[in-house]
Amino acid sequence: MSFTEVNLFGVYVAPISLMMVAAWFVLIALRRVADHFGLLRHVWHPALFVFAFYMIILSSIVLIVAR
Amino acid sequence: MSRAGLWATDPAQAYRAVAGALCSAGPALLFGLRLWAAVCLALYIAFWLQLDNAYWAGTSAALVCQPHLGASLRKGWYRMIGTLVGAVAIVVLTACFPQDRAAFLVCLALWGAACALVATLLRNFAAYSAALAGYTAAIIASDQLGATGGLNGQAFMLAVTRASEICIGIVCAGIVLAGTDFGAAPRRLVELFAALSAEIAGRFTGTLAQGGSELVRTQSVRRELVRRVIALDPVIDEVIGESSRLRQHSPVLQAAVAGLFAALAGWRTVAVRLARLPEGAARREADVVLQHVPKEFRSPLDKGEATRWMSAPIRLRRLCDAAVRALIDLPASTPSLRLLADQTAKALAGMSHALEGLALLVADPVRARSRRRGLRLRVPDWLPSLVNAGRAFVTIGAVALFWILSAWPNGGLAVTWAAISVILFSPRADEAYASAMSFMVGTGLAAILAAIIEFALLPRIATFAGFSIVMALYLVPVGALVAQPWRTAMFAPMAGNFVPLLAPANQMTYDTAQFYNAALAIVAGISAAALSFRLLPPLPQALRTRRLLELTLRDLRSLATSLTPRRANDWEGRIYGRLFAMPPQAEPLQRAQLLAALSVGTDIIRLRRTAVRFDLQVEIDAALEAIARGESSVAIERLARLDGILAVLPSTRPGARPMLRARGGILAMSEALAQHAAYFDSGVGR
Numbered sequence: 001m002s003f004t005e006v007n008l009f010g011v012y013v014a015p016i017s018l019m020m021v022a023a024w025f026v027l028i029a030l031r032r033v034a035d036h037f038g039l040l041r042h043v044w045h046p047a048l049f050v051f052a053f054y055m056i057i058l059s060s061i062v063l064i065v066a067r
Numbered sequence: 068m069s070r071a072g073l074w075a076t077d078p079a080q081a082y083r084a085v086a087g088a089l090c091s092a093g094p095a096l097l098f099g100l101r102l103w104a105a106v107c108l109a110l111y112i113a114f115w116l117q118l119d120n121a122y123w124a125g126t127s128a129a130l131v132c133q134p135h136l137g138a139s140l141r142k143g144w145y146r147m148i149g150t151l152v153g154a155v156a157i158v159v160l161t162a163c164f165p166q167d168r169a170a171f172l173v174c175l176a177l178w179g180a181a182c183a184l185v186a187t188l189l190r191n192f193a194a195y196s197a198a199l200a201g202y203t204a205a206i207i208a209s210d211q212l213g214a215t216g217g218l219n220g221q222a223f224m225l226a227v228t229r230a231s232e233i234c235i236g237i238v239c240a241g242i243v244l245a246g247t248d249f250g251a252a253p254r255r256l257v258e259l260f261a262a263l264s265a266e267i268a269g270r271f272t273g274t275l276a277q278g279g280s281e282l283v284r285t286q287s288v289r290r291e292l293v294r295r296v297i298a299l300d301p302v303i304d305e306v307i308g309e310s311s312r313l314r315q316h317s318p319v320l321q322a323a324v325a326g327l328f329a330a331l332a333g334w335r336t337v338a339v340r341l342a343r344l345p346e347g348a349a350r351r352e353a354d355v356v357l358q359h360v361p362k363e364f365r366s367p368l369d370k371g372e373a374t375r376w377m378s379a380p381i382r383l384r385r386l387c388d389a390a391v392r393a394l395i396d397l398p399a400s401t402p403s404l405r406l407l408a409d410q411t412a413k414a415l416a417g418m419s420h421a422l423e424g425l426a427l428l429v430a431d432p433v434r435a436r437s438r439r440r441g442l443r444l445r446v447p448d449w450l451p452s453l454v455n456a457g458r459a460f461v462t463i464g465a466v467a468l469f470w471i472l473s474a475w476p477n478g479g480l481a482v483t484w485a486a487i488s489v490i491l492f493s494p495r496a497d498e499a500y501a502s503a504m505s506f507m508v509g510t511g512l513a514a515i516l517a518a519i520i521e522f523a524l525l526p527r528i529a530t531f532a533g534f535s536i537v538m539a540l541y542l543v544p545v546g547a548l549v550a551q552p553w554r555t556a557m558f559a560p561m562a563g564n565f566v567p568l569l570a571p572a573n574q575m576t577y578d579t580a581q582f583y584n585a586a587l588a589i590v591a592g593i594s595a596a597a598l599s600f601r602l603l604p605p606l607p608q609a610l611r612t613r614r615l616l617e618l619t620l621r622d623l624r625s626l627a628t629s630l631t632p633r634r635a636n637d638w639e640g641r642i643y644g645r646l647f648a649m650p651p652q653a654e655p656l657q658r659a660q661l662l663a664a665l666s667v668g669t670d671i672i673r674l675r676r677t678a679v680r681f682d683l684q685v686e687i688d689a690a691l692e693a694i695a696r697g698e699s700s701v702a703i704e705r706l707a708r709l710d711g712i713l714a715v716l717p718s719t720r721p722g723a724r725p726m727l728r729a730r731g732g733i734l735a736m737s738e739a740l741a742q743h744a745a746y747f748d749s750g751v752g753r
Contacts, residue, residue: 012580
């Protein structure tokens, strides 16, 4: 487990906030790919799908860091 | 040439350019100065009174400040009401569930949902008040809840403190704004009223003068005018905020707006009738009616026309009333002429109401306090409000649950900001998500700038004067940005949320971790609200418009089959409510369909009364039953049969004039049904 606070320019921030930002960047990249292939057109509720995907990415990052 | 080059070659011209730019930015900068003065005054008083959380007074002052005086004062009043209601609600909730965290949080989410529902049902600042009642409860709850949702029993004192601080902020903003701004809302409303009234009167008499030959062109003009009349509503709210005298007479202003709608409805019926008559007959009948319309209303449209209306509204109103009487008494030989005379009288009576509103605004006539008709809430459509309420409940509940499960120390703040954003932006429908995102970006920028000010500047300041100068460095430019039209949705939260982020106190503590955690909680709460608008989106505007039309059609069909006598005023009020609720992006044709339903409904109510007098209930029921079944062609046929029965009644019989008037109503109804047959026959409302 390495969930210690991170020193960001002198401010100690919670590691989850950095993981959330990292997950968001990954999501942006994946979303571009999905847009390129028009995948979101086949989804019933695109916003819900994207949110669910974000949660999967965030959970994966948390699990990787926790190892 | 570059600006530097201009200073070198022609300093005089460069100076003029700078002076011109400053002059144009003057009003915006002045607003920035007012905002700063209001916030500093509120904070000074709160510090002097040694109140806990004094920053709420400054926040309240910043939120109440609006570029328009009337809007600020009106918002202040409603903010006060909303705060008091929210404070009472949270005290009651705390008293009901002192030992039950889960029930308390569920009820808090339910209260937020109820406030989101009411905020969607109401308009303008009344909606803001309802939203405020919802999130005031959440703010006080977050102050009294422990780390993971346990109550500390301080609700009453917190409610009293918050309500006092909010009132201090509102009063300070009111004093600063009313003392430095004399307000321009009545002048703006006068110009809008005069321009609209003059244009409607000019174009309506133009239709009569041309014998109705340009129906298609006037249709689009009328539909655009309907949109402009609807846009008067927020300006009236501002006017009521600026003047207590006008607030007493607000029913006159509301009647003026209804009068403009009535004038447009009358014009529509006249235009359709004239277009259906043969050219010669149309011109002949239009000329007869036109002779009774005062010359002052027949002027061609020009820029000076509105000024003439503003200069003599009382005289014009007298002329208008005289013309209405003359048109009602006009001896008409045919139902068509009777219809034209009655509808012209209806349009002029509407103009008379508009002129009364104009006279109230410009001529300042001495009058008794206007009687209010009693508050009656007419709900155009429940579904958007219920969706918003559901979203508010789910969002507040989900963030509260996350807080409890994650044991996040700043979770209470996140719940508060999620409640603020989800309740505040719910009534904005299609713009809710974009507004929430702008709010989040604005708050994020305010957090960064507040951090710089708090940790780089404030530690060097020891006096309130120095603190005020630091506040001016931020609030004056941000206030100026709020007063300009570009990205106001982002700059407004930058101004309003700066003070709670900075959280100035008599004894400042400079804790970077605490600031970061609080800022993160605020941004997380707003993000949760923005996400909720994506996951549970508001009803699309096309669906809302379709539903409003369907509900109107359903009401019309129920009116057609109902044997209980209805009042025309109730019907008109209901349809005006739906016209106001129409999304701005609605097609002009859809507004025209609502106006047509308005005329048909009014005619049904009048025709039922006439039917009783002439013992024709069976015939009228048969025609109205066809309307209720969505068979316009059958209804037109049966109405023609009814017209035939009325036509053979001897003209010497008592009640000949009401009979002719009823025949005119039948004609108008038949024409509206024929013109919008696709709408009236649609099966959706069945």
